[in-house]
Amino acid sequence: NPQTGPFFIEGAEPGDTLVVRIDRIGxxxxxxxxxxxxYFGALAPEYKTAMVTDPVPDRLFIWRFDRSRMVGVLDLPNSKIG
Structure with a gap:
């Protein structure tokens, strides 16, 4: 997963089955x-699977991370929930 990995597991060999417990992540x-x-993603409409709603707009979201509190903040100025 490009957002969370890759992870290196010492001693792992191709074909091994692994159980991984993440104790801490930063x-x-x-x-x-x-x-x-x-038109991209698991719920995207296409010519075979029309959806009830229009395709989502092309949009980039920037998250700000607060390392001291371990939280992410997403500014959505047009959001109804603020």
Missing amino acids: LNRDWGWGASIP
Whole structure:
């Protein structure tokens, strides 16, 4: 997963089955991003599976991370929930 990995597991070999428990994870930067892309993703409409709603707009979302509180803040100025 490009957002959370890769992880190196010492001693793992191809074909091994692993159980991994993450005890702690930290932020390595103070920002991140996400996006909505028209006609892309698991719930995107296409010619075979029309959806009730229009495709999502093409949009980039920038998250600000507060490392001291371990939280991410997403500014959405047009959001109804603030």
